[in-house]
Amino acid sequence: MVAAVSAQDASTVAAAVAEAQADVALLAPASPEVASALVEAVVATGASAVVLLPSPGWGETELARHRAAAVAAGSALLLIEGEDALVRDVLPAVLALACVSVDRVDVHVPASSGSLDDGPGPLLSSLLRGDTAGVRFLPSEGETPCARISIVGDGNIEFVMEGEAIRDGGRAGLVINAIPALLEARPGLHRLVELPLPHAWAIHAGGAE
Numbered sequence: 462m463v464a465a466v467s468a469q470d471a472s473t474v475a476a477a478v479a480e481a482q483a484d485v486a487l488l489a490p491a492s493p494e495v496a497s498a499l500v501e502a503v504v505a506t507g508a509s510a511v512v513l514l515p516s517p518g519w520g521e522t523e524l525a526r527h528r529a530a531a532v533a534a535g536s537a538l539l540l541i542e543g544e545d546a547l548v549r550d551v552l553p554a555v556l557a558l559a560c561v562s563v564d565r566v567d568v569h570v571p572a573s574s575g576s577l578d579d580g581p582g583p584l585l586s587s588l589l590r591g592d593t594a595g596v597r598f599l600p601s602e603g604e605t606p607c608a609r610i611s612i613v614g615d616g617n618i619e620f621v622m623e624g625e626a627i628r629d630g631g632r633a634g635l636v637i638n639a640i641p642a643l644l645e646a647r648p649g650l651h652r653l654v655e656l657p658l659p660h661a662w663a664i665h666a667g668g669a670e
Contacts, residue, residue: 471495475502485643487636489513497523500538504530509537509646511639513632518542528650537646539639541653543582545570547631548608549598550582551653552620557588561615569601569609587654635659 478486486503488510490496496514503510504527518540519527531538543549548570557563566585581589581596589596601607612618622631638659646656653659 471498471502474499475506478503478508479506483508485640486510487640489632489636490515493517493519493523497527500527501530504534504536504538507534507536509539509643511539511541511636511643513546513636514540514542516543524650531650532648535648537643537648538650539643539646539653539656540650541635541639546582546653547635548610548622550584551635551658552608552622553581553596553610553612554584554588555658556610556618556620557585557612559616559618560612563589563612563614564595565611565613566596567599567609567611567613568597569599569607569611571601571608583652584654634661 474486474488486499486508488496488499488503490499490512492515496512497519500510500512509531527538549568553566553568557566566581566589580586585596601609607621607623609622610618610620612620638661639653639656642656642659643651
């Protein structure tokens with residue numbers, strides 16, 4: 462990481478990215494509208510970006526506009542949709558891959574973690590597309606913030622995560638670990654389901670790290 466900046470003004474962020482000659486900007490905007498302004502400014506510098514896109518996200522017109530701008534600039538954009546994407550989308554999808562079949566996915570999350578009525582994210586939705594498995598988001602119990610993921614099927618899995626990892630720590634890890642896949646991606650706009658899954662290790666030409 463060569464630079465870090467926190468600002469509401471998109472031009473300030475773009476200037477910092479350009480001055481640092483950064484390849485990738487990590488963006489965690491407060492709203493979809495701020496996300497659009499930041500992405501436009503960063504793409505104009507020729508840099509790529511990982512965008513933690515808050516709900517309700519962008520409509521098809523906005524997605525198409527940013528996709529076209531990224532392609533024209535030779536930049537790649539990765540959308541991580543929803544602040545709780547790690548717990549509500551990525552982790553359940555990865556855990557479900559270890560099962561022979563899945564009948565139901567239950568995700569228990571803190572009551573403060575967005576609407577329990579929100580459906581599964583794009584990664585989990587893609588994995589279960591055409592399947593009969595159901596997905597439920599339920600409030601977690603107890604005073605300690607935690608997330609519990611239950612995969613019910615042929616090969617049941619119970620996964621519990623507590624503490625910082627389910628909030629800012631997990632979001633930061635997901636965004637940072639997505640950088641290698643973004644650097645390998647073609648210009649344009651991508652969702653998590655379209656790129657190799659983020660992970661906390663890297664493979665280099667000289668061997669593993």
